[in-house]
Amino acid sequence: MYVFLFLYVIINNMNYEDILKSDYFNETYKKIEELKKDFYVNHGFIHINGVIKNAKYLADIFCLNQKQKDLLLIASALHDVGYMLGRENHASNGGKLVYEFLKDKMVEEDVNLICRAIACHGGKKEDDFLCPISLCLILADKLDFTKERYKDDGKEHENLPLFKSIEKVILTKEKNNNFRLKIYTTNKELFKNLNNNYYFEKLFEVFRKLKNVYSYEIKVDFIEFKSVN
Ligand SMILES: [Fe+2]
Ligand SMILES: [Fe+2]
Known part of the structure; x- marks a missing residue:
């Protein structure tokens, strides 16, 4: 009886930090980094840390309970x-x-x-947004586009200067179902015309689905980032 209780407690106490320490996590993403080493966007440890960081604040914004937050962080660590x-x-x-x-x-x-x-986590269907854990993972992944994720020595890509200019991305909840996505950039000019920008079209598509499913209105502000120096 006590052995089973002990095992139950162990089994249910697994958290995302245990995952981050596991050989499975470290070896898998090391291989993925190797597979994608010539690509201009990181899909390894930098990205996973970015998604976990986003997931933590999104869990609060979307009012996940502690259990849902724990599961979201494990899903964030393993999502790719x-x-x-x-x-x-x-x-x-x-x-x-x-x-x-x-x-x-x-x-x-x-x-x-x-x-x-x-x-x-690609958020392709409106149904994908129904579970709050899935909703937060879709957004945490999509909102990981600050400059740290883009390589200087990666293969040239037309979007590279645009993403390298992004210092911070913050989603805040305003009144009722209104949200604001603040994108801080050192070069606002680069965002003047986002038509045909594949990445932003995907992001706006996710926002449209959130509006259809939950009536959430997400406004996007591009803000000139000024360094303190
Ligand atoms: Fe992915
Ligand atoms: Fe991802």
Whole structure:
């Protein structure tokens, strides 16, 4: 009886910090960094840390309870492991890989919530936003576009100067269902025309879905960033 109780407590106490220390996490993202080393955007440790940081404040903004927040942080840490099998379908592949990794380590219900959030972190369908854990993971991932994530020595890309100018990205909740996304940039000019910008079109598409599902209104401000020096 006590042995089972002890195992239950161990199994349910797993948190994202345990994941970050695991060989699975470190070896998997090391391989993904190697696979994507010539790409101009980081999909390894820098990105995962960015997504975890975003997930922490989004969990508060969207009023997740402690349990949901814990699951969101685990999902954030593991959300891109599907890149091991290539970019195509990396979200759904990630859900399957993470299920195999977690199934003996956590209770089934929690594993399912984490894997479902990972499998739909692209936010392609409106249904993907219904679970608050999934909603926060989609946004935490999409909002990780500050300059740290973009490589100086990466393959040249037309978006590189634009992203390298972004110092901070902050989502704040205003009254009722209104939100404001503040993007601090050292060069506001670069954001004058975002038509045909693939990344921002995807981001605005996510905002449209949030409006359809929850009536959330998200306004975007591009703010000139001034260094204190
Ligand atoms: Fe992803
Ligand atoms: Fe990601």
